Amino acid sequence: MREPIDPAGVDFRRVSPRLIRLRLVAKGASGLVLVLLGALPLVLRQTDVWHGFPLWPAVVLPLLVVLAVVWRLALIPRQVRAIGYAEREDDLLIRRGLFFQRVMVVPYGRMQYVDVSVGPLERAFGLASIKLHTASAGTNAILEGLPAAEATRLREQLSARGEAKLAGL
Amino acid sequence: MTPSPQDQGNWQRVHPISPLVRGWVAVIGVLVVFGRNTFEDLLRSASSGGRDAVEGPPAWLILAIVGGAAVIFGTVFFLSWYFTRYSVSDDHVRVNSGVLFRQQRQARIDRVQAIDVVQPLLARIFGLAELKFEVADAGKSAMRLSFLRLDEARRLRAAILARAAGLTPLAGNAGAVPEAPEREVMRLSPARILGSTVLSGTTLTLVGAAALLAVLASSVRSWAVLAGFLPLLLGLVAAYWKSFSTEFNFRVAVSPDGVRLHYGLLDTRSQTIPPGRVQAVGITQGPLERLAGWYRVHVNVAGYGVDRSEGGGRSVVLPAGTLDQVLQVLELILPDPGTPDPVGVFTAGLTGKDSDGGFQPSPRRARWLDPLAWRRSGYRATGTALLCRHGVVFRSLQVVPHERTQSLGLFQGPLMRRLRLIDFVLHSTAGPVRPVVHHLDLMQGRQLFLAQASRAAAARRIARPDRWLEAPQPIDQDKEYLHEQ
Incomplete structure (x- = not known):
């Protein structure tokens, strides 16, 4: 899969496909809550607690919420497959996004520190996230869904290269 | 307090009346609250011909309250003064402060991004000044020495800058450092x-x-x-x-320690930005300023951040300058423009459109997204910096030295995808300048992205050292020096 935004001659490594399941679980859970909230007026109406509530908004609202949630879930596999990174000699390239696409290059010498984080859900899937910080707040370089071993390797690699190429500010 | 091995015994205290200068608002506040009641009572008793005088508080009580307040304030101020000490060694500036919650702060001198000498009105009256020492942390926590006598603050600034520049004065002989001579370049x-x-x-x-x-x-x-x-x-x-x-009274001067800015009507400030500390420059012109032909010049300096608390003007290096003055200031903060015709290139960046001055403009189809400004959108890379031009009503030109590029990004939304356009974003340190080139042709944008990444990498390898008076060193020696820390 090659998007027009991707710079020529760069082969991106993709993150683990397990991130798809992780995001499906996470977003599915939050989507379920939203659907339940959206269905609240209908339930209240049917149980005669809130009798005066008009019928059609009570039906349309949960339907809309369900549609939005399904749309969001359906996008996840493609969104995850759109995440990629490439280690080059001097810098790390990161790409992401489906509708709003972004490619970012972070020079190793500009990295101030690297964060590796593992949440409870990520741990269950054996995944980890890595975040690169530079002196700029605009650098929003975060990579989710790396297998734990790969995240460790990348962190070591980034720190080693960062130290070798460190350039003040 | 734990004396550290580097403690060279040159710990000093700030000026004794500093807490009063800093805390005068609190004093006035308390005086007003207590004073108003008393005053009103006095007035009432006076207007009623003294008949109600018995109702007012007796004089001894007033005296006791005033005396008590004086003692409390005095004690607090004394303790705060007593526990605030600073020291400047060859490598570090240290400040210890706080009575109950002790704070010890130290900053490496060669990491200095800028130094300000600030004089709020009251401090000016007493001939005092605050010394602010900025390190690169986006304006969150500068080292402040408030307050010192003005000549002491200036002497200290000179000593710190000399050490930051790589000159090593004899240990403990800070007084011997002469202040770098400054030459006034401009006065508004x-x-x-x-x-x-x-x-x-x-x-x-x-x-x-x-x-x-x-x-x-x-x-x-x-x-x-x-x-x-x-x-x-x-x-x-x-x-x-x-x-x-x-x-008011904005002056730009230049010294071997960098660009000096002096300004202020009641509160005055004099800033020093050492060479190589400017991360990005933004030159803007609003529709009204265009009537007069004036431009405003901002800079990103790592220590200033987006701190708007102190007049917000700290990142302004020229509030209103003609084109000539803008070029003069640019020459100071970017000594090497990387082009044989800087005047032509920068003028084109400020006032030109399309491919004036060698700029790479947006393609014609960008007008669907940007009907007015598309002819102004464009960039030009010189040998040392990238120039981003945009805006037709609010004109702006952003200049980022290659060696100061943090990271780069490309962005494309769904509409831009249809039109085969792309935005190019340069990430600079926090500040008023956020460099971006809008709506480039897709191929051109991708090319710029890769070219700029390699230009930045090349520029980093030959970048000047942090200590600006030392000769540039090859990167390997630099590494050794970094390992020392």
Whole structure:
């Protein structure tokens, strides 16, 4: 899969496909809550607690919420497959996004520190996230869904290269 | 307190009346609260011919309260003064402060991004000054030494800058460092500052508010709406005053330690930005400023951040300058423009469109997204910096030295995808300048992205050392020095 935004001659490594399941679980859970909230007026109406509530908004609202949630879930596999990174000699390239696409290059010498984080859900899937910080707040370089071993390797690699190429500010 | 091995025994205290200068608002506040009651009672008793005098507090009570307040304030101020100490060694500036919650802060001198000598009005009256030492942490926590005698603050600034520059004075002999001579380059007249205040964005807001008010008043046919605009009006007056009083007497000078800016009407400030500390430059011109042909120049400096608390003017290096003056200032902060014709290139960046001055413009189809400004959008890479040009009503030119590039990004939304356009974003340190090139041709943008990444990498390898008076070193030696830390 090659998007027009991707710079020529760069082969991106993709993150683990397990991130798809992780995001499906996470977003599915939050989507379920939203659907339940959206269905609240209908339930209240049917149980005669809130009798005066008009019928059609009570039906349309949960339907809309369900549609939005399904749309969001359906996008996840493609969104995850759109995440990629490439280690080059001097810098790390990161790409992401489906509708709003972004490619970012972070020079190793500009990295101030690297964060590796593992949440409870990520741990269950054996995944980890890595975040690169530079002196700029605009650098929003975060990579989710790396297998734990790969995240460790990348962190070591980034720190080693960062130290070798460190350039003040 | 734990004496560290590096403790060279040169710990010093700030000026004894510093807490008063810093805490005068609290003192005045307490005086007003206590004083008003007493005063009102006095007045009442006086107006009633002394008949109610017995109801007022007796004189001894007033005296006791005033005395107690004086003792409490005095103790607090004394403790705060007693526990605040600073020391400047060859490598570090250290400040210890706090009575109950002790704070010890130290900063490496060669990491200095900028030094300010600030004189709030009250400090000026006492001949005192605050020394602010900025390190690169986005303006969150500068090292402040408040307050010192003015000549002491300047002597300390000279000593710190000399050490940061890589000159090593004899240990413990800070006084021997002469202040770097400065040469005044530019001075803005009060009329210019007044003009720039009047032609600023505040006036645009005022005009907008007045238009809205006129429409409302004519439709409601009542002047009651005016009252609603009073807070806004007061805010605007305050904004005018702030802008005028901050930028009054603006002077730009140059010294071996970097660019010096002096300004202020009541509170004065003198900033020093050492060479190579400017991360990005932004030159802007609003529609009103264009009438006078003036430009405003901002910089990103790592220590300043987006801190707007202190007049917000710290990142302004020229509040209102003609094209010539802008070029003069640019020459100071970017000594090497990387092009044989800097005047032509920068002028084209400020006023030109399409491919004037060698700029790479946006393609014609960008007009669907950007009907007015598409002809101005463009970039030009010189040997040392990238110039991003945009805006037709609010003109702007952003300059980022290659060696100061943090990271780069490309962005494309769904519409831009259809039109085969792309945005190119440069990430600089936090500050007023956020460099971006809008709506480039897709191929061109991708090319710029890769080219800029390699230009930045090349520039980093030959970058000047942090200590600006030392000779540039090859990267390997630099590494060794970094390992020392």
